Amino acid sequence: MMLPLAATASCGVPDLLAPPPGPTPSVRTLRASITAEQSLVDTYQRVLAAHPALTAMLRPFLTQHDDHLAQLKSRLIIPPHVKATPLPSPPAPASPPTSARAAIGMVGDAERAAAAAQLGRLAAATPSLAQLLASIAASEATHAVALSALNPAGG
Amino acid sequence: MATGALARGDAAGSADITALQSVLAAENAAVYGYGLAGAQLSGGQLSAARQYWTVHRAARATLSAMIAERGAQPGAAAVAYRPPFPVNSAGAAVSLAAVLEDGVVRAYLGLVALDDQGLRAFGAQGMQAAAIRAAFWRGSTTAFPGLPASALRTG
Numbered sequence: 001m002m003l004p005l006a007a008t009a010s011c012g013v014p015d016l017l018a019p020p021p022g023p024t025p026s027v028r029t030l031r032a033s034i035t036a037e038q039s040l041v042d043t044y045q046r047v048l049a050a051h052p053a054l055t056a057m058l059r060p061f062l063t064q065h066d067d068h069l070a071q072l073k074s075r076l077i078i079p080p081h082v083k084a085t086p087l088p089s090p091p092a093p094a095s096p097p098t099s100a101r102a103a104i105g106m107v108g109d110a111e112r113a114a115a116a117a118q119l120g121r122l123a124a125a126t127p128s129l130a131q132l133l134a135s136i137a138a139s140e141a142t143h144a145v146a147l148s149a150l151n152p153a154g155g
Numbered sequence: 156m157a158t159g160a161l162a163r164g165d166a167a168g169s170a171d172i173t174a175l176q177s178v179l180a181a182e183n184a185a186v187y188g189y190g191l192a193g194a195q196l197s198g199g200q201l202s203a204a205r206q207y208w209t210v211h212r213a214a215r216a217t218l219s220a221m222i223a224e225r226g227a228q229p230g231a232a233a234v235a236y237r238p239p240f241p242v243n244s245a246g247a248a249v250s251l252a253a254v255l256e257d258g259v260v261r262a263y264l265g266l267v268a269l270d271d272q273g274l275r276a277f278g279a280q281g282m283q284a285a286a287i288r289a290a291f292w293r294g295s296t297t298a299f300p301g302l303p304a305s306a307l308r309t310g
Contacts, residue, residue, distance in 0.1 A: 069309060118281050119280070131267045138300040139296060141283040142289075142297075142300070145290065146296055
C-alpha cells in the first residue's frame with residue numbers, strides 16, 4: 001500500500017522536499033564572533049598603517065587577535081555537502097585619528113566593546129564555545145587595560 | 156517525564172554547586188596567597204596586593220552566599236596552603252600573585268560551561284577581572300586566559 005506524501009510527513013518521516021535546516025544558534029554565534037574578531041583585526045591594521053611607529057607597541061595585541069580568529073575559524077566546520085555561506089564582511093573601521101595617543105584610544109575602545117559583545121553571545125553558545133568566547137573576552141579586557149597604560153612618544 | 160525533568164534539574168543544580176565550590180576554593184587560596192605575597196612586597200605592589208586581597212575576600216563572601224542559597228554548605232578554607240615555590244623575594248611574590256590569579260581565572264571558566272545563564276555571565280565577568288589582575292602581575296597579556304592548551308585546536 002502506498003501512502004500519500006502528506007500522510008508520511010505527518011507520521012514523523014522527514015519531509016524530503018524541505019530545505020535543509022538553517023544553522024543552529026551556536027553556529028550563528030560563532031559566525032558573529034568571527035566577524036567581530038575580524039573587525040578588531042581590521043581596526044588594528046588600519047591604525048598600524050596610519051601609525052607605523054606604534055607597531056612595536058600594538059603588534060603583540062594584534063598577534064593575539066590573529067590567534068583568536070584562527071581558533072574561532074577552526075570551529076566553523078562546513079559539511080562537505082553543504083554550500084558554505086560566506087561570512088558577512090565586518091563594517092569598515094573608522095579612519096584612525098592623526099594623534100598616536102588617540103589612535104591607541106581607538107583600539108582600546110574597540111577592545112572594550114568587543115569584550116562586552118562576546119559576553120552577550122554566551123547564552124546561545126555551546127558550553128565549549130562559551131568557554132572559548134569568555135576566554136577571548138577576558139583577553140580583550142586585559143588588552144583594553146594594557147592599552148590605556150601605553151604612552152606613545154610624541155603623543 | 157516529570158521525574159526525568161527533576162533528575163535533570165538536580166544534576167544541573169549539583170553541577171552548579173560543584174563549579175561554585177571550585178571557584179570558592181580558588182578564592183580561598185588567593186586570599187591566603189596574597190597574605191604570603193604581601194609580606195615580600197612594598198610600595199605600589201604592596202598596595203595592589205592589599206587591594207586585590209580585599210577583592211578576593213569580597214568574592215569569597217559572595218560565593219559562599221551563592222552556595223548557601225542553593226542549599227549547600229560552602230567549603231571551608233584550609234588552615235594553610237603550600238605555595239608552588241618558595242616565596243622569599245619580591246619577584247617570587249609577584250610570580251605567586253600571577254599564579255593565584257591564573258587559578259582564579261580557570262575556576263571561573265568552569266562556571267561558563269554551565270547551563271545557568273546567570274552563572275555563565277558571572278563566570279565570564281570573574282574571568283575578566285582575574286585575567287586583568289594576572290596581566291598586571293605578569294606584565295603582559297595572554298591570548299586565551301584560563302583555557303588549557305589542550306582546549307585549543309592546532310593547524
